[in-house]
Every structure is written in C-alpha cells, then in structure tokens.
Amino acid sequence: MSAVAVARPLRQPTTHTQPRRHLEVVPTRAQRRARPRMLPALVTIGGIGVILLAQLLLSIVIADGAYQVSSLQSAKHDAQLQQHALSEQLDLLASPQHLAANAEALGMVASGSGLYLDAKSGAVTGSGGAAGGSILGAGDQVSNVLLDGTPLVTPAATGSGTTGTTGTATTTDAREGSQTSTDAGAGGAGQDPQTPGLLPSPNTH
C-alpha cells in the first residue's frame, strides 16, 4: 500500500567495546573439595619415587651382601676343612704308638706298680717295684701306617730352650744312677746318663 520508505533507525550497535564480563561457575564447596590438589599429588609421586629408589638401593645392598655371604660361607667351609685336617692330625699324634715312641725317645720308661698310702693308718700298701722298663724294647708291634714319616720329638729338638737346666739334669741322673742300680738296669732304654740334651728329671726320694 504505502511504499513509504521508512528509515529505520540504526540499530544500536552492540557494545563491542565493552569487554565481555568473565563469568565463571562458582564451584560449590563440595566441588572445590573434590578437585585434585597439587600438593598431595606431588607428595604421592615423590613418595613413589623415594620408595622405588629405596628399593633399588636395598636390592643393591642385598646383592652386595649376597657376595659377602657367599664369600663368608666359602671361608667358613675352608675353615671347617682346616679344622678337620688339624683334628685328624691331632688324633694321629695322640695315638698310643706315637706317644709311646716319643716317650721312649725322650728317655722315659714305664712306671712300676703303684704304691698306696692309707691316710688313716699311714700304712703303705702295694708292691711298688722298679720301673717297668721299655715297652717298645722289641720294637713297635702295633702298626700304624699313618705314622710313617712322622718324626719323633727328640730331646735335641726340644732341648734348645733348656740348655741351662741340662747340666743339672745330667748330674741328677748320674747321682740317681749311682744310688740305685735297679733304676739304671730297669731303665733298659740304653740311656747314657752323660748324654747331653736329656730332659731334666726331678730328684725324688
């Protein structure tokens, strides 16, 4: 109908100039509480790191200890072997054959029968008698092949430290020899009283 151009008023330009206001949903307190926090996360991760590190160190220490245990065990085993070998040697040296041969090599003779003193009455009983002489006189009859090559402890071997007493021992022996002929006879081991290096013997009556 009417074609009247009507000037429309310009639309008011939108106020672009004004910065848009920042809007934010304010979390509720519960939401805020549920939000992951930095510190615990760091602590946790750090903790895990520490634990891993500790484990690593621990396993290093254990591994190192394993070497130590291993070497100590082998040292213990070696020591046990050593102990066995030494006690084997000791048992051999303690055998009657070895003891008797050594005793006679040192000039000892078997004792005679014992005498008994009755403490109540003061009476002496028993036969006594001279020393029994050499047991091994006719040779060692009880073989022990393990002793082959085991040297005897000779007076010369042990006498080095007792040179001071050797002189008196010799005179004592000589005196006893002159006093009782039975002793010398029963000795039987063929010991010359003048032989140097004889072990000292007590002068008993």
Next chain:
Amino acid sequence: MTSLRMPRRRLSLTVIAVFAIVSVFVVRLVDIQLVQAAQLTKDADSRQVRTVTTYGVRGDIVDSNGAVLADSVDRFDITASPKNVSPEGFVRLNKDGTKTKVALTDAIAEIAQLTGADQQQLYTALTKDPTSDFVYLVKAVKLSVFDKVKALKIPWVYSEPHPARNYPNGAVAGNLVGFVGTDGPQAGTELTQNPCLNGVNGTSTYETSADGVRLPGSTVVTKPAVDGGTVTLTIDSNLQWFAQQTLAQQAQATGSDWGTAMVVRVSDGHIMVDADYPSVDPNDRNTVGVDALGARSFSSPYEPGSIMKPATVAGLVDKGLVTATTHVEVPARFTDGLPPGTVIKDAEWHGDVHMTVAGVIMNSSNIGIAELTKLESEKDRYANLRAFGFGSKTTVNFLGESKGYVANPATVDAVTTVTQQFGQGISATSAQVASMYQAIGNDGRKVPLTLVQSCTAADGTVSYPNAGPTTQVVSPFAAQQVRAMMETVTTQGYIHRLITIPGYRIASKTGTAQVADGTGKYGNDYIVSVAGLIPADKPQYAVIVTLAKPDTIKTSAAAAPGYATIMKQVIKTFRIQPSTTPAADTPVAW
C-alpha cells in the same frame, strides 16, 4: 544421527581390538604358563638353579674314653677337563699382578711334584681323549696337598670331595673296629654297626646370578643330609695297645702262630681289651693275612684245655656235691667207663695221690676232674657248660663269631663226655672263656659280654644295644669256692713265680691243650693259656691270654709272662688297690 552413531562404532571397534589383544596375551599366557610350563621351568632351572649334594658324614667309632678309633676325613680327588687343556700351556696371573706363561709339561710336573703322582700317567690321562670333559688325575689327596694344587691356578684343574675313612690309632683295636672298603663297610664294628654309623646324603638347590653367585634366600633343602651316629666301644684303647704290644712280643718270643688277650670288667661284662696277634691295621689291610682281618677271640674256637676246669668244678660246688676241701683220690690213670685201650692221664705221671678239689685245680689234674665227673650226671654236666655260655654265641654277636662246640649227651661218646669237662673234645672261643671267668668273678652271675657300649645319633639321642639277660649260672658260694681254688694256682701252681704280683690276690688258671692235627689225633702242637681274676677276693677284672702253637715252650708258661704283664697294666690303668687280706690258704692235699 551419524554424529551419534560414530562414537558408538568407535567404541565397539576399540572394545573388539582390546579384546583381540587381550586374547592374544591370554593365549600366549596359557601357552607359557601351562602348555610349555614344564619345559620352560626346566630350561630356566638348568641355567640358574644348582643342585648340590650335601654329605651325611659317616659317624666315628670311639673307645670308652672317647679316643677316636675310626673317623671320616676330607680327601679330595683332583680332576681335570682335557678338552680345556691347551698344548701351549696357560698364562698364570701371579699375586703381584705379573703374568707367567706356564707350559703344559711344567703344569703337569707341578701337580706331580705336589701329589707324588707319575708325570707320564698324568700326561696320558690329559691327552688320551682331548674331547673328554672329565678325567681323574689324582685321587684322595689331603687338604694340605689340595690347597697347594689349587694355588697353582691351572685353569683345567677341578676337584671333587672324596670323604674317606681314617683310623688314627692304626692297629689298636683294628681287629674290632674293622674297615670300610670301596664298596662300603667290610669287617668288624664298621659292618655290624653300619646302621648306626651310616650317614645319609641329602640334596639342596639354590639359584645363582649370571656370574654364579648364590642368590640370597634361594637355598631350598630338598632332602636333608643326616650325619651318622657315633659308636662307643667298651674298649680302653691305651690298655688295648699295651695288650697288643705285650701279646705280640710274647707270641714272637715263643714262636706262636697267633694269640689273643682279653680283659673283661667283671661287674658289667664290658670288654676293655680284646687284643689279637697278628692284628690288622685298618689303614693298610695288606700287612696281615686274610685270617687276621677279624677278631680271632670271637671267630676262632679252639680246644681250651684246663682253663675249662673251674667251670666244671663250679657246677659241682653249686649242686653241693663238693667244696674246695673235698678229698679226691687221684689214681695214676683213669679208665672208668672208657672204651678199652683209652686212658686219661695227667700231664706228669704220678702214682695214687690224695688231692683236695683245690689240689685238682692247682695241679690241673685231668684224672682228678674225670673222677669228679662221676658225681654228676652227663646231662647236668652238659647243662652246666651250656649255662656258662659254651656252645652258643656271646651276645656281642661279632662278625663271623663262632659258637664253639659242646658235645650233646645224646650223641656224645664215652671219652668226650669226660674229656670235655677238662677242655678237650670241646671247642670254645676266647670270648666264651672270658665270659665264663666273668661269671665266676661276679659271684656266679653271668652278665652278657658287651663290646658296643652305645650308639649316639647325630641329634644326640643315645641308644644301647640289647645286651640280653643276666643269668645266675652258679651260686655265689660256688663262685667264691672256685676263686679260692684258683688262688692256689697263683700261690703254688707250677708257674706261680711267673704270675705272682706282690700285694695282690689273684685267682688264676692255666690251660695247655693239645691241638688236633686234623687226622683225628692230637699232634705235638698246643694252645696254651692263662686266665685269671683280680683281685681274687672281690674280682674287678678277668684277664685271659692265649697263645696258639708256641715253638719254644709248649706249656702255659709260654703265656704266663704276657698274662702277668697285662695284669700289672690292668692294675695301673684301673688303679686297683692292693689286697688287704692274705691269699686264702686252701689245702691242696690230704
């Protein structure tokens, strides 16, 4: 619509993919964990799990004082791997860091020098089969040698443990201890007590790291090793040595073929000494003949002769038929009840003499004993000998032990039934004779002989062998009467000078028995013996010394010096106090 469908399809694709991947893993997992599990575990184990044998050590045999008679020792076999042997030798790293080149022949020479092995043999062993990985070089070397060989640092030398048996006291009680051969125990206590001594080997496994170090906490004992127990014998090894030494000297001085000496503790039947001549050194069994490898005192019965007489007389006294002073008329010869032409004589001819029963023992009159047998029935006489242990094994049940022989009244001939009462026609072992004297010394109570005192297991539990019952063979009075008769042997018998020990009352009896020559007749050989109890009034020890077939003296005087020497040593060893009362003065004649 599509925007909605897309994520859903993506999701299902993802799920399918994940599922497929998981399936692959599951299949692989099942494959590894179940299908191939056994093979894989085995492969892994073979790389890192080591199985080691842990050795159960064979137990010791010790004497009553704990002295070791047999023990197990460490020895080492030195082995080599020929395929690692380089003909050019090897480079040795010295302690100071320098290196030395060692030629093969030098290395062999070093081993030979340390071990005493033959160089040529070592060389042959190493070069015979160059592809071989294992060869023995030297067997059973001691630790000191082994350490030196190890210190040579030869790369192809290895070793393995070789537990061995060792007898530090050599022949001391070697007859009783026995020995272990390559196939295990072969004689003596080693064999009879094997269940106690034997250790059981075990196994354990552990894992190793790549460089062979045992991983901590990975050791698993799959089978624990059990060490063997310790067998304690009743023997006193020092006295045993002395007895063996004395016996051997006496046997050699008289030219005897063999001999035995026993010392038995009267109160409990413990065998303190059981010496044999010749006797075996278990470390070297080749030094004696096969018949000397065991204990003759158990395995070799012989006609004991007159040392049987106390048993016969004890039976008679026990039944109240005689006492020590009962009068016996002893004629010059005895023929009563014997077949024509058979005569029982005494060692020395005499006319009709008047002896007491003690005199019969002191003079060791065969005729006197034969006269006395008339007082008792055949059956009772037989029962008496059996009660003393003749004709049956002792409770020791030693390897190869003989039970001897006593003629049964049902089958016995008219001669033997009489002669076996004085020890001819009967056979007994030294152990049986010792057991008889133990009973007489212990007031008629026969305690079973004991050689093995106890077995101490590795865990400390101690077990005692079942000894058997103690029996009262004759009355205490009978035993005491017989001892009084035997004392006259020590004070007046023909060897009294040889066996008297001043200050001590000793009951003794001699025996000189003819040895059958194998043709049913008696030859010119004798088995001579002296047995006795000390002190006679309250016996503590029974001693018996026997020598077989002596050449120089053919009477019990051959055994007497050895008997006296061992008796004196028994006094010293066990500190037997001198007798406080004089010897019983039992009349021997009337």
